Amino acid sequence: MPELLKDLLHFFNNDFPKDHEFSKVTASPLPPVTPEIWLLGTSKKSAALAAKNGMASAFGQFISEKNGAEIIQQYVDAFEPVKKDQLPQSLLTVSAICAETTEEAEEIALSSLIWQLQTEKGQGQSIPTIEEAKKYDLTDKEKDKLKIMKQNMIIGN
Numbered sequence: 006m007p008e009l010l011k012d013l014l015h016f017f018n019n020d021f022p023k024d025h026e027f028s029k030v031t032a033s034p035l036p037p038v039t040p041e042i043w044l045l046g047t048s049k050k051s052a053a054l055a056a057k058n059g060m061a062s063a064f065g066q067f068i069s070e071k072n073g074a075e076i077i078q079q080y081v082d083a084f085e086p087v088k089k090d091q092l093p094q095s096l097l098t099v100s101a102i103c104a105e106t107t108e109e110a111e112e113i114a115l116s117s118l119i120w121q122l123q124t125e126k127g128q129g130q131s132i133p134t135i136e137e138a139k140k141y142d143l144t145d146k147e148k149d150k151l152k153i154m155k156q157n158m159i160i161g162n
Contacts, residue, residue: 006054007054010044010054010058011058012027013042014042014058014060015027016030016032017032017035017039017040017042018039019031019032019035041061042060042061043055043060043061043062043063043094043096044058044060044061044062044063045063045064045065045098046062046063046064046065047064047065047068047069047071048069048071048076049071049076049079052064052076052077052079052080052083053079053080053083055080056079056080056081056083056084056085056093057083057085058085058087059084059085059086059087059088059091061093061094061095061096062077062080062093062094062095062096063095063096063097063098064076064077064080064095064096064097064098065098066097066098066099066157067098067099067100067157067158069157070153070154070157073097074097077095077097080093080095081093081095099157099158099159100114100117100157100158100159101158101159101160102114102117102158102159102160102161103161103162104162105162106162107160107161107162109162110160110161110162111160112135112138112139113135114155114158114160115135115138115139116132116133116134116135116137116138117132118138118151118154118155119133119137119138119141120132120133120138121154122143122147122150122151
């Protein structure tokens, strides 16, 4: 993956080394201004890759149980600028479930959370309705996992 990312960056910057296999390939259409490229990741490895390439980093807390704040700090500490005066940029992405009341938001969140548990077991064909989610028989292990998953979410009105 690191090499593919480098290739992508070279395409955007149109700066492949002359001896590279893609040196004669031109991406088209190229935007008049090169977009700022962000790397969405869920691990230390992704953050390190973004830091090493002088890229902005987005941490996907909504799909990770890892410590996002710690990983972002490691990214900031390891950041290697590729442009003059460049600073690290990061953001943390989270799941947010909102409704008229906190109780309603909790019900909506339960539906999504049950689907995630089912998917991990190869059973999540579709997101269950609120009624189906309420009827889902959770094991003690799943109840514990649900509590952890909810800590990475914003649920309320």
